[in-house]
Amino acid sequence: MNAIELLKHDHETLKQVFERLGKTTERGVKTRGELMRHLHEELTIHTRLEEEIFYPAFKAASGKEGDILFHEATEEHRAVEALILPDLEKTEPSSVEFAGRAKVLKDMVGHHIEEEEQEMLPKAGELLGEERLEELGAQMETRRKELRRQLSGERAA
Ligand SMILES: [Fe+2]
Ligand SMILES: [Fe+2]
Numbered sequence: 001m002n003a004i005e006l007l008k009h010d011h012e013t014l015k016q017v018f019e020r021l022g023k024t025t026e027r028g029v030k031t032r033g034e035l036m037r038h039l040h041e042e043l044t045i046h047t048r049l050e051e052e053i054f055y056p057a058f059k060a061a062s063g064k065e066g067d068i069l070f071h072e073a074t075e076e077h078r079a080v081e082a083l084i085l086p087d088l089e090k091t092e093p094s095s096v097e098f099a100g101r102a103k104v105l106k107d108m109v110g111h112h113i114e115e116e117e118q119e120m121l122p123k124a125g126e127l128l129g130e131e132r133l134e135e136l137g138a139q140m141e142t143r144r145k146e147l148r149r150q151l152s153g154e155r156a157a
Helices: 003-022 029-061 064-089 097-156
Strands: none
Touching (some): 003 029, 003 097
């Protein structure tokens, strides 16, 4: 998969987890817990791949317009990882607040994904070219495996 296909594939995975989470209720404590672990892992890995590999490549190839997209996207990651996700993770899955907070996270990530797919990814496609996109895709696959190992190690510890 080239870098753009890989990122879009991740986006679909994330949307599916949010869909499933949205269908749970206060009674589905176990399911909510499992989906939250899944979401944490997928979101963390995807964000790292973008910030470590894809965004810098995009930023290096793009001009001022790309610079704005880069900073906007990075700030959205920060808001999700530093504020919205931890807030939801602290929320008791059996509480009525949980669904509302999950919805806010879903909307925030959904908006971010849409902007990436409509603005950054098409622009990156034009700027980087097929060969570079393949190379970045391969780098991200390798890094994904490392991150997954790290995260499952942390869970086991
Ligand atoms: Fe992103
Ligand atoms: Fe993304």
